[in-house]
Amino acid sequence: MSDVSYNTPTGEYETQLGDYFALLKPRVMSLVVFTALVGLLAAPVPVHPVIAFCSILFVAIGAGASGALNMWWDADIDSVMRRTAKRPIPSGRVPAGEALSLGLALSGLSVMMLALSANLLAAGLLAFTIFFYAVVYSMWLKRSTPQNIVIGGAAGAFPPVIGWVIATGSFSVEAWLMFALIFMWTPPHFWALALFMKSDYDDANVPMLTVTHGRRSTRLHIIAYTVLLAVLAVGTGVTAIGGPLYLAVAIVLNIMFLKGAVDIWRRPEEAAIADDYRVEKKFFRLSLWYLFAHFGAILAEAALRPFGLGGW
Amino acid sequence: MSLRQEHEIHTRRKGRNVGVGLMLAGFVVLVLALTFTKVTSGDFELPKAEELR
Numbered sequence: 001m002s003d004v005s006y007n008t009p010t011g012e013y014e015t016q017l018g019d020y021f022a023l024l025k026p027r028v029m030s031l032v033v034f035t036a037l038v039g040l041l042a043a044p045v046p047v048h049p050v051i052a053f054c055s056i057l058f059v060a061i062g063a064g065a066s067g068a069l070n071m072w073w074d075a076d077i078d079s080v081m082r083r084t085a086k087r088p089i090p091s092g093r094v095p096a097g098e099a100l101s102l103g104l105a106l107s108g109l110s111v112m113m114l115a116l117s118a119n120l121l122a123a124g125l126l127a128f129t130i131f132f133y134a135v136v137y138s139m140w141l142k143r144s145t146p147q148n149i150v151i152g153g154a155a156g157a158f159p160p161v162i163g164w165v166i167a168t169g170s171f172s173v174e175a176w177l178m179f180a181l182i183f184m185w186t187p188p189h190f191w192a193l194a195l196f197m198k199s200d201y202d203d204a205n206v207p208m209l210t211v212t213h214g215r216r217s218t219r220l221h222i223i224a225y226t227v228l229l230a231v232l233a234v235g236t237g238v239t240a241i242g243g244p245l246y247l248a249v250a251i252v253l254n255i256m257f258l259k260g261a262v263d264i265w266r267r268p269e270e271a272a273i274a275d276d277y278r279v280e281k282k283f284f285r286l287s288l289w290y291l292f293a294h295f296g297a298i299l300a301e302a303a304l305r306p307f308g309l310g311g312w
Numbered sequence: 313m314s315l316r317q318e319h320e321i322h323t324r325r326k327g328r329n330v331g332v333g334l335m336l337a338g339f340v341v342l343v344l345a346l347t348f349t350k351v352t353s354g355d356f357e358l359p360k361a362e363e364l365r
Contacts, residue, residue: 048349
């Protein structure tokens with residue numbers, strides 16, 4: 001018997017480390033790292049840098065694990081959609097079984113290690129987030145209701161709460177305000193994407209709002225959520241995690257975001273087709289900056305606090 | 313058949329294996345640093361049974 005009994009024929013694609021890394025959705029991971037770090041640093045309890053680094057790393061690994069589980073489950077619809085067809089599983093670079101194994105192994109590792117580095121509550125919350133994203137969102141909501149992105153958005157909103165819990169060991173209103181910011185931001189962000197990714201969700205039979213309720217209704221939903229988000233985002237400015245800098249950033253960005261939502265709402269579909277969804281794409285790009293700037297401002301307020309400048 | 317030191321699959325997977333090795337080494341360093349930090353920080357306490365010995 002040979003030392004390697006399952007030789008892959010030469011010429012067949014050999015899965016690279018980068019392919020496994022792509023399974024972890026690195027772009028989503030970077031957002032998770034950033035928001036969790038802001039949650040951790042905005043908390044009123046200092047954390048040792050080594051513990052903070054390790055804890056955020058384990059949160060990132062947990063987020064990556066849920067991404068791998070999502071890709072394993074969604075491989076069939078990913079192969080149909082233009083935006084996702086090049087992902088590691090549909091493109092044949094990683095076997096589905098390996099993605100499942102990696103997702104499960106990293107989920108267990110990240111939760112266990114976070115319990116050791118931070119506390120049981122943070123680890124439990126991470127476990128719940130992975131479960132929520134992989135099972136509640138991916139396996140259940142995504143293919144069954146147009147509210148998929150609304151409820152499923154909670155999974156992406158948990159990281160700043162986890163960061164806060166890593167530092168304090170408990171929940172607080174401020175942590176839930178950060179949760180609410182991401183939770184309310186997710187629907188307009190994804191619905192703008194659904195508007196210009198025209199037939200993708202249709203082809204994959206994913207009941208996005210654009211498919212079930214039509215594009216006019218989606219435009220109306222975007223503005224409704226954007227108004228609620230603006231109230232929440234500006235209101236956060238007068239809380240303990242806000243301050244003058246945050247408030248200024250929030251006011252400017254929410255005016256821009258509201259204008260974008262109004263533009264989307266007023267546009268007839270024909271005009272959007274004519275300019276290849278220019279306004280919707282612009283709104284989508286702005287939404288990325290929107291979230292980054294709000295959390296950046298919360299971070300800045302926390303960083304200025306020791307000098308007597310941050311907060312109210 | 314005897315074990316061959318350098319099989320074709322070893323060459324093909326070298327990059328991947330080195331990457332996994334580096335990650336494992338990094339993980340060991342991380343756990344070591346975490347343990348050291350926990351043990352040297354103020355709130356570390358030995359379990360009661362250990363103290364009695």
